[in-house]
Amino acid sequence: MLIVASNSSIGLARKLSDILGARLSGCSTKRFPDGELYVRIESDLKGQDVIVVGNTRSDSDILETLFLINSSKENGASSVKLVIPYYGYARQHMIYKPGESVSSRAVLKTMENWADEIICVEIHDKATVGFASKPFTNVEVIDSLGDFFKDRKIDIVISPDDGGFSRAEKLAERIGSRALYIEKKRIDSRTVQMSLPEDDYSGKNILLVDDIISTGGTIIKAIGLLKSKSAGRIYVTAIHGVFASGSQSQISAVSDGLWVTDTIDGEFSSISVARDLAKVLDR
Ligand code: R5P
Secondary structure, three states, X not given: OEEEEOHHHHHHHHHHHHHHOOEEOOEEXXXXXXXXXXXXXXXXXXXXXXXXXXXXXXXXXXXXXXXXHHHHHHOOOOEEEEEEOOOOOOOOOOOOOOOOOOHHXXXXXXXXXXXXXXXXXXXXXXXXXXXXOOOEEEEOOHHHHHHHHOOOOOOEEEEOOHHHHHHHHHHHHHHOOEEEEOEEEEEEOOEXXXXXXXXXXXXOOEXXXXXXXXXXHHHHHHHHHHHHOOEOOEEEEEEEEOOHHHHHHHHHHHOOEEEEEOOOOOOOOOEOOHHHHHHHHOO
């Protein structure tokens, strides 16, 4: 078994290689003068069962991941499993207006050209799983979140929208707390309207849990609502810390703690999903 990682996933790939006892290959990448990407896996791939760990967060991540799975196959790998810790472009799973692209399917179909199997972590829209024509596993990481928060004396786990309520419920059950969700209406990509359910928040320690933090608008609004109800400590967690426009600093300035997983490497990604992924890869 050989692990190959894109630049943005190297930290998680190292942890996976330690847990699985698999070799992590060196890879070199460079840009040609015209900006085109060059990728080379520095290992003999012939006959190898290769695990490629590559995000699809940015356009350049997608290209790098694509070249890594293509290179694995073209150079004789026996099998190629693609781990996508953060599956980007998963928000659009249908055509809302004529002429749009179903981006989550477009990314999937491209990857399926060279990946024999795809494993991702808590994909934003599970409809994408239904588009797959190769084995596709969406890994839930509640156990890792639960282990991280179990000793933090959380009174209420809150999802900032109803879509994430089952995650909040599972996490609350895991840490011996209870769960609620906020009614949320998205006005546009940067504006949301939110209202807290009636409850006693005064002095209560809250853990806000979401799947993705992007602009931070959702979480910052939720924090504001909780503060107006005199909540105690307000902690924030999410699976994927995308943190568009540096929203991590704004969130950490107004909360009592911010922790996300290492599906995207960053200053706040202190909860590792390596163990959850290793369980699936070790099957
Ligand atoms: C929405 O459906 C997601 O679960 C997140 O709440 C959303 O992506 C967060 O985005 P932002 O940080 O930009 O408010």
